Amino acid sequence: MAKRKVGAAPTVYDVADAAAVSIATVSRAVRNPESVTPATRERVEQAIHELGYVPSAPARALADRRTGAYGLLLPGFDDLEDAAAPAPSDGSVRITDDRGNRSPIGGAPLYYDEVLRGAEVEAWRHGAALLVAVGRGQGHDIAGRVDGLAVFARTMTDDAIARVAGRTPVVLLADEQAARGIDSVSVDNARGMRALVEHVVGELGIRDLAYLAGPKDSPDDAVRRTGLGQALAAHKVDSRSVRVRHGDFGRARAAQVAAELIAERAPRALVCANDQSALGALDAIRAAGLRVPDDIVVTGFDGIEAGAYATPPITTVRQPMRALGGAAIRALEARIADPTAAPQHLTLPVEVLLRESCPPAL
């Protein structure tokens, strides 16, 4: 038996020695147990167990010419780069007066967790692992580590995407203006907003609307507004009659804007570009002494947790985040299976959740 370096992880050679077979047999026993005699398989498994052998993924990847891992590039939040110092507990507990603070965790919607899980489950089903990185413009750092990369919109420069795509399959996530040549999976935001507004106008018969928008340069907001316009057109509501005010997707600003809107004249329905804005709208409406949905119906968009717990709970459009993650991995696998296929652009349906702020019927 060759000398085995102690301290180092055991390799196929160690297992082969222990089981008195060749490394080829060890490899086969692991990868394709059927191809080995039950007796030898037994011996090899025994050796593996005793040594605590775990195959080296890098070596396997090198030999296989595939890593068996997919990458997911998440957007970073601006306030997020402060992974604070260790700060072990010295026994004291900080007590903070948090009244008035409404942004428990930086105000960012935390639905990426869902996307991640959808992707992880799908990767796992295919025996692959999932590598996660936060977009920092480049993404070269993980391109060499994976068989495919799922990239959220606006987490990499177009240039960087093009470069990486030249080497590895790439799928764009939640980018409704996806580059032509690259696969994409997105969510049908426009149709979601359209369905929501059609409910307000068509089912509830409300024709006096106002729209609480997001920042003027937000692509997300633009798409949602398109859906709004379509719904209005479908029901012959003059879109010029709908007052539009821009917020910043945040609750506080939304409350201000909504208050101004109401002071001017209260609309029968206030359609908000996202849930945070809708929460702000509720604040303003309550402050104005009006009731939701009796005086004003309010709608949000996104399906954040807090919306369901608001008073009243907010009607919203929920994006299928978990499905988005799963679809991304499937798209990568399809691309790997057929590298020459035409670019695929998959659009997942959203779901309108009617809650008390804008109920099924008045």
Add this chain to the structure above:
Amino acid sequence: MAKRKVGAAPTVYDVADAAAVSIATVSRAVRNPESVTPATRERVEQAIHELGYVPSAPARALADRRTGAYGLLLPGFDDLEDAAAPAPSDGSVRITDDRGNRSPIGGAPLYYDEVLRGAEVEAWRHGAALLVAVGRGQGHDIAGRVDGLAVFARTMTDDAIARVAGRTPVVLLADEQAARGIDSVSVDNARGMRALVEHVVGELGIRDLAYLAGPKDSPDDAVRRTGLGQALAAHKVDSRSVRVRHGDFGRARAAQVAAELIAERAPRALVCANDQSALGALDAIRAAGLRVPDDIVVTGFDGIEAGAYATPPITTVRQPMRALGGAAIRALEARIADPTAAPQHLTLPVEVLLRESCPPAL
């Protein structure tokens, strides 16, 4: 120049050919630019750019004997294995009556996103990547892929942890009863609860308390209850005078339990084992026609988003999830740097967030 297979990703050999140098020089130019003449470096960089070369992580890992990646094993949620079928948009949008539903995303607290980001940032700082997997008991699948593994409590069997730990550094997360021999990073839940209750008893002077607990077999609940007991003892409140009722960490059940408690006799303070329970308590208290905090003060635990948006906002204890993720990676690096050091057990401090449901002062 050797023939280069088209379609395959370029390698050091291709770059070497293009730049008319040896692969060793290419490798050096990439890894340690200083060790190469500016002129050659220039040529190599040029070739790299033209070919779109990206180093193969597996090959690098094999040669380096380290993967440059850390693993994070997240708990899976029971309801989570349904990464639904593709279901592309056929143009229709499902409209659901979601009134009465208070569990938008399975009811699970989504703070793992924060842990993930903390870990990712820390890994990135050290030039490493982060591999994410959902615990399925084993975890062998990724042990061979990483230089170290951060494992959430109860995501792997003790047996599996022991095996993996024999091959790769492992750090246990949020496991306050961490196995002696393995590094761990956890959060000081007991002290958080203690500080919170000391505020209620000491600052607010309330001695008539009730505790809305979690499931009887929950380790988290047990730890928090310990903190409760300590606070009571510190202020000489007889712990037998504190009524304890068990819920299931969910809002609906908590509301029932709280209602029973109140019907029996309303306590001056209702301490809840987590935020979801506190939300349920608010429901019950409101239904009973009582006011928070005037008639009953309510406290939660966790710091979920919805707690801050509740009416009134819930006083709670927030866990430093991002710091937890970062600390986990640092612990792995410390372990790698000194494999023989004694096991480290780091405890991070929590923070008490006082909000309207249990304000700084009455």
Add this chain to the structure above:
DNA sequence: GGCGGAAATGAATGCGCATACATTTGCGGC
């Protein structure tokens, strides 16, 4: 008992890179 073919196993090679060691180049000093 020996033969032929299939099944099982072994030996050897390459995956792409880093690096120890060998070789060449460049440069100062005489």
Add this chain to the structure above:
DNA sequence: GCCGCAAATGTATGCGCATTCATTTCCGCC
């Protein structure tokens, strides 16, 4: 212009595994 040394570059090897091809073993059958 030549010697000697240091810096720059090249050559060769191994990392751990999968796999091809060669060899051996095992069986059924004559």
